Amino acid sequence: MAVTHSTAARDAATDAVTALIGASGSLVFRLSGTVGSPGTAVATLPLSATAFASSSSGTATANAITSDTNATGNASPVATATLQTSTETCRWILPTSPCSPFTGVNNSICWQKT
Secondary structure, X not given: OOOOOOHHHHHHHXXXXXXXXXXXXXXXXXXXXXXXXXXXXXXXXXXXXXOEOOOEOOEOOEOOEOOOOOOOOOOOOOOEEEEEOOOOOEEEEEEOOOOOHHHOHHHOOOOEOO
16 A cells, blocks of 8 residues: 655655754764764764755755865775764764765755664
């Protein structure tokens, strides 16, 4: 049985999920890890105080993300990224495969709630 959600329901669900980041969260690029054990951070990019704009048709667009001018150079490729709260509570791990989140259409990020 297929379930179809109304636009209002998709927007409400998306807004509830992005609200979990709270004020002043971060996007952190990592060499490895999981939500429970995030791994070594090589760059921490602060999100805006309001990380995401209100959902439109079930899609949330990130507000400004500040670059990390002190990113750690490393010969190893970034394996994951995490979205975390200002208190460094990891909320999501963003996979680098199979959806290649950092090069997606319109810089979209594929979410993997774990």
